[in-house]
Amino acid sequence: EAGVAQSPRYKIIEKRQSVAFWCNPISGHATLYWYQQILGQGPKLLIQFQNNGVVDDSQLPKDRFSAERLKGVDSTLKIQPAKLEDSAVYLCASSPRVGAEQFFGPGTRLTVL
């Protein structure tokens, strides 16, 4: 079974630029999460989707971050404009249903200069 795929793996941008990350969850997984992991800390949820609907986006900085999950499969996370403090690893996770284990992708490491 293929795991959660993310791209790109690394991205370096300057502050005020825009960036987008892509996630392809495990086939058949209805629930998708985006987490932000700042160096030296645990992951923090940004947004949770159930199919293509948002379940929880209470910690998403909506003035600059946006996410979508079209057709309930792939998802994109966008930052516009980026700030220095957005430097982090962005992790995507999926689970087959609410109440099941979450599987994480390898993450995208973002550096904002």
Place this chain on the structure above:
Amino acid sequence: QQQVKQSPQSLIVQKGGISIINCAYENTAFDYFPWYQQFPGKGPALLIAIRPDVSEKKEGRFTISFNKSAKQFSLHIMDSQPGDSATYFCAASPNSGYALNFGKGTSLLVTP
């Protein structure tokens, strides 16, 4: 605010020794407590998880001990091996399908 507090921040254990990592939580609505292992450049991977209806769960060399009244849980790694060197995160959620609240992580180094 940090909903799950984890200690120690780093840990060095000799091969064959026992590694112990502790976590504490405040939210009594939490009912799912997983531990994740993360290697550099990889995403976290589920190691073992427990629900509060049991006080201990063992899988191979890994054991979770859970104290509901104290709102604490811990991970014990028996016979620690150099391959166990990684960062370990405890987490908690009101249900395993909801967002996980992670601790800050423990960097474990097992020396030969």
